[in-house]
Amino acid sequence: MSDSLDIIEIAGKLKESLLKRELIIVIGLFEVYYEGRASSTLGLGERMLIIKSDHSILVHRPTGYEPVNWQPPNSKIDVKIVEGKLIIEARRTRPAEILTVKFLEVYHYSSFKLRDEAEFQMYATEEDMKKAILLSPSLIEEGFKPIEDERKIHPSGFIDIFGVDSSGRLTVIEIKRKNVTSEDIRQLVHYVESVERELGVRPRAIIVAPSIQKSATRKLTLYGVEFKCISPKKCLEILKKAKGLGLFTF
Amino acid sequence: MSDSLDIIEIAGKLKESLLKRELIIVIGLFEVYYEGRASSTLGLGERMLIIKSDHSILVHRPTGYEPVNWQPPNSKIDVKIVEGKLIIEARRTRPAEILTVKFLEVYHYSSFKLRDEAEFQMYATEEDMKKAILLSPSLIEEGFKPIEDERKIHPSGFIDIFGVDSSGRLTVIEIKRKNVTSEDIRQLVHYVESVERELGVRPRAIIVAPSIQKSATRKLTLYGVEFKCISPKKCLEILKKAKGLGLFTF
Numbered sequence: 001m002s003d004s005l006d007i008i009e010i011a012g013k014l015k016e017s018l019l020k021r022e023l024i025i026v027i028g029l030f031e032v033y034y035e036g037r038a039s040s041t042l043g044l045g046e047r048m049l050i051i052k053s054d055h056s057i058l059v060h061r062p063t064g065y066e067p068v069n070w071q072p073p074n075s076k077i078d079v080k081i082v083e084g085k086l087i088i089e090a091r092r093t094r095p096a097e098i099l100t101v102k103f104l105e106v107y108h109y110s111s112f113k114l115r116d117e118a119e120f121q122m123y124a125t126e127e128d129m130k131k132a133i134l135l136s137p138s139l140i141e142e143g144f145k146p147i148e149d150e151r152k153i154h155p156s157g158f159i160d161i162f163g164v165d166s167s168g169r170l171t172v173i174e175i176k177r178k179n180v181t182s183e184d185i186r187q188l189v190h191y192v193e194s195v196e197r198e199l200g201v202r203p204r205a206i207i208v209a210p211s212i213q214k215s216a217t218r219k220l221t222l223y224g225v226e227f228k229c230i231s232p233k234k235c236l237e238i239l240k241k242a243k244g245l246g247l248f249t250f
Numbered sequence: 251m252s253d254s255l256d257i258i259e260i261a262g263k264l265k266e267s268l269l270k271r272e273l274i275i276v277i278g279l280f281e282v283y284y285e286g287r288a289s290s291t292l293g294l295g296e297r298m299l300i301i302k303s304d305h306s307i308l309v310h311r312p313t314g315y316e317p318v319n320w321q322p323p324n325s326k327i328d329v330k331i332v333e334g335k336l337i338i339e340a341r342r343t344r345p346a347e348i349l350t351v352k353f354l355e356v357y358h359y360s361s362f363k364l365r366d367e368a369e370f371q372m373y374a375t376e377e378d379m380k381k382a383i384l385l386s387p388s389l390i391e392e393g394f395k396p397i398e399d400e401r402k403i404h405p406s407g408f409i410d411i412f413g414v415d416s417s418g419r420l421t422v423i424e425i426k427r428k429n430v431t432s433e434d435i436r437q438l439v440h441y442v443e444s445v446e447r448e449l450g451v452r453p454r455a456i457i458v459a460p461s462i463q464k465s466a467t468r469k470l471t472l473y474g475v476e477f478k479c480i481s482p483k484k485c486l487e488i489l490k491k492a493k494g495l496g497l498f499t500f
Contacts, residue, residue: 023312031368038375039372040370042371046364056315063302073313073314112358120291120318121291122288
């Protein structure tokens, strides 16, 4: 990169965009210093600074999906020019920290007033669903107690959750995060038969999923399998409540 | 936002920039779908898509410092136009997942070939330094054994680490991530005196930090305090080795 913009002009635009609470993108040659709970320095390089409308701030290098530096919303952002460098400071008081970006060159500046009110919907994995059921076994039914998860089936396969119901009957649980198919039911019946061969009793079989195909519904009675409707979303809520998870941890 | 760019033209630019491994920024009105280990949908809204030179990909809404969707480097990225929409798909095979971005409108497109080879240096917090010492007590000296961290001092204060040395002598450790001052030494002596009042023996006192002020050095002998040079960087390396931490977890 080479063509450089006028730093005084950019400083003016920045102040204006910050006041208007726009999304701001600045590309240029800059250094970054962070001082707070920890501290960090990033030498001169060509990269991207993003300031969002809530005054959260991100520094992104040309590679890697994680920002190299960032500050959460409501940072106090100051813009100034010192010795020919454009300096952007983002401060927070609790914890006391300051992120300082020093531009030697600005190659690109743009700002946008964006409108985004869409809902973000996240659906859990089968692994998440299993964790939620192990955490709250009453999701299956009152009195259900898990004994084992990922129980090995001979010669092949794994039972998602193996447990006993309130009447003490062994129960095999298969979890799907999508529409149950006839093939899923056949697989569960195969697990049931393996358990019967191994332990001498035929267990109850429950398939857990948010929905089931019409053709598969007919197979339920035929094979003596029960369907329990549990959505991945519900499971995710249980996990979030239990762990206080942030989205980025998924 | 309103002024819309020609989608066919943008699709062409995108393909070219992807081949050239540029950093790409696209702002517009779009939906996002993710399907993989979990799944998510994000309805129509005005936001920012970033594709980096390593083909990692980020979707950022106008607020919040976390991306709403993202894919790590080396995603396989396809660009196409279907029913007048610009569609960008980022796929990975292990785990099998696909992120689909559907643009109804594009307001801004820019791409940059950036050069960023600077070193990122991160220095630990006092809390991190304490964790590293608890993990590797020989950082203090051979045979040092921590007994308690954050030991309450009456009437006020906390000892960072309370332990015994190889000769069985009680030891009080104070940790600083910066230059030790005379005031830090006075505080440590105050802790030592509290312990002496409480337990009837005067403990050894060690102040741990990367450096010490000249004036504070003189106080060391005066008050019988030892200085142990340990850098926050060294502590961070120990923690990283132990936990395989990513930067974003700090």
